[in-house]
Amino acid sequence: MSAAGVMARADVAALFTPFRLGGLTVPNRIVMSPMTRQFSPGRVPGADVAAYYARRAAAGVGLIVTEGVAIDHAAAVDFPEVPQLHGDAAQAGWRKVVDQVHGAGGLIVPQLWHQGPMRDPASSTEPEIVGIRPSGVWGRIGGSVSLDPAYVERMLPDTRPASDGEIADIIESYARAARAAIELGFDGIAIHAAHGYLIDSFLWHETNRRDDIWGGDASRRTAFAVAVVRTIRDAIGPQRPILFRFSQFKMQDYLARLADTPDALAALLCPVAEAGVDLFDASQRYFDQPAFADSSLNLAGWAKRLTGVASMTVGGIGMGTPRDSLGVERPMEADDNLDAVLARLEAAEFDLIAVGRALLNDPGWISRLRDGHPFLPFDRANLKRLT
Numbered sequence: 001m002s003a004a005g006v007m008a009r010a011d012v013a014a015l016f017t018p019f020r021l022g023g024l025t026v027p028n029r030i031v032m033s034p035m036t037r038q039f040s041p042g043r044v045p046g047a048d049v050a051a052y053y054a055r056r057a058a059a060g061v062g063l064i065v066t067e068g069v070a071i072d073h074a075a076a077v078d079f080p081e082v083p084q085l086h087g088d089a090a091q092a093g094w095r096k097v098v099d100q101v102h103g104a105g106g107l108i109v110p111q112l113w114h115q116g117p118m119r120d121p122a123s124s125t126e127p128e129i130v131g132i133r134p135s136g137v138w139g140r141i142g143g144s145v146s147l148d149p150a151y152v153e154r155m156l157p158d159t160r161p162a163s164d165g166e167i168a169d170i171i172e173s174y175a176r177a178a179r180a181a182i183e184l185g186f187d188g189i190a191i192h193a194a195h196g197y198l199i200d201s202f203l204w205h206e207t208n209r210r211d212d213i214w215g216g217d218a219s220r221r222t223a224f225a226v227a228v229v230r231t232i233r234d235a236i237g238p239q240r241p242i243l244f245r246f247s248q249f250k251m252q253d254y255l256a257r258l259a260d261t262p263d264a265l266a267a268l269l270c271p272v273a274e275a276g277v278d279l280f281d282a283s284q285r286y287f288d289q290p291a292f293a294d295s296s297l298n299l300a301g302w303a304k305r306l307t308g309v310a311s312m313t314v315g316g317i318g319m320g321t322p323r324d325s326l327g328v329e330r331p332m333e334a335d336d337n338l339d340a341v342l343a344r345l346e347a348a349e350f351d352l353i354a355v356g357r358a359l360l361n362d363p364g365w366i367s368r369l370r371d372g373h374p375f376l377p378f379d380r381a382n383l384k385r386l387t
C-alpha cells in the first residue's frame with residue numbers, strides 16, 4: 001500500500017485503544033522505541049532534548065522510551081554525549097524532560113543502559129577502564145555485522161571475566177538509577193537487555209561461559225537479569241511498569257540466537273517474568289519474521305505466549321520508512337506494514353508496537369497515521385538530527 005493508500009485505509013482504531021501497563025494507562029498502542037541520540041554534552045540532557053521528546057508526546061505518542069541512559073557505573077557507556085541518570089546536572093536536565101513530556105500529555109520511561117562487552121575503551125574519555133564481560137569473551141561468532149572493522153578488531157581479544165564484586169556493584173547501580181528516575185517523575189523503567197550489551201551477555205551462552213551462580217545452564221544465565229529486575233522492582237514499588245528489551249540478534253552478529261526453540265526461550269524469559277517484568281519488548285530487525293519454525297508468531301508473540309506477560313513488537317514497522325534500520329540485508333526502500341501490524345495486533349499476538357526511525361524522521365508521524373495523512377518522505381539525515 002502506498003502512503004496515499006494509508007489515507008484510504010479504513011480502520012486504525014486498534015492502534016488507538018488504551019492499554020493497561022502495570023499501574024499506567026497508555027493511551028494508545030504506539031510506543032517510541034529507544035534511540036541513542038548523543039546530543040547530551042557532559043552527559044546532561046538539555047533544553048533541545050526536552051523539546052525533542054515533548055514534540056513526540058504532543059503529537060500523540062502513547063509512551064516514550066528514552067535513548068539508552070548510562071547507569072552509575074564507570075564502565076557503563078563509552079560515548080561521551082550519551083546522557084546519564086546520576087549527578088545533579090543530569091537529573092535537573094531529566095526533570096525538565098519529564099515535566100515537558102507530561103505537560104504535553106505523554107508518558108516517559110528511561111532506558112537503563114550498561115554496554116558490557118560492547119564498551120570500547122578506545123572511544124571513551126576514560127580508556128583505562130575495561131569493559132565488563134561475564135567471561136572475558138566478546139562473543140563474535142562470525143555472522144553478519146555492520147560494525148566498523150577497526151572497532152571489531154579492538155574488541156576481539158579476551159579480557160578478564162567480571163568479578164563477583166563488580167557484578168554486585170552494577171546491580172546496585174541499576175537500583176540507584178531506577179530510584180532516581182522515579183523521584184524525577186519518570187513513569188516506569190525500561191531495561192536494555194538486548195543486542196549483546198551487558199544483561200544480554202549474561203543471557204547469551206556465547207558470552208557467558210561461567211560456571212558459578214551467574215552462569216552455566218539457561219536458568220543460571222538468567223541470574224543476573226533476574227537480580228537486576230528484582231532490585232529495580234524493590235526500588236520502584238509495585239505500581240510502575242518495568243519494560244524488558246531482549247533480542248535474538250546481537251550487534252556482534254545479527255544471525256546470533258539466544259534461543260533455538262520455544263522451550264529454550266521459555267527457560268530464559270520465565271524467570272525474568274517472575275522477577276517482576278510488566279512488558280517484554282522483543283527486539284527484532286523485522287517484526288514480521290517468525291521467531292521459530294512451524295509458526296508465524298514473531299518474537300513478541302512467543303514472549304507473550306510463553307510467559308503470559310504483555311509484549312511489544314518492533315523492527316521495520318514504521319510505515320513510510322525503509323524497512324531495514326541498518327541497511328545491510330535489505331534494500332533501503334519505503335515499506336508499508338499497516339495491514340500486517342493491524343492483523344497481528346487484533347489477533348493479540350502482542351499488545352504494543354514500538355516505532356523507531358519513523359519517529360526520528362517526523363515527530364508528527366503518529367498523527368499522520370491516525371488522521372490518514374500521507375507520511376513525510378524519509379530523510380536519512382534525520383537519524384542524526386534532533387528534529
Ligand SMILES: Cc1cc2nc3c(=O)[nH]c(=O)nc-3n(C[C@H](O)[C@H](O)[C@H](O)COP(=O)(O)O)c2cc1C
Nearest residue numbers: 033034035036067068315316317318325355356357
Ligand atoms: C539511531 C538509532 C539509535 C538506536 N539506539 C537504541 C538504543 O539506545 N537502545 C535500543 O534498545 N535500541 C536502539 N535502537 C534500535 C531501535 O530502538 C529500534 O529497535 C530499531 O530502530 C528498529 O525499529 P524501526 O525499524 O522502527 O526503526 C536504535 C536505532 C536507531 C535507528
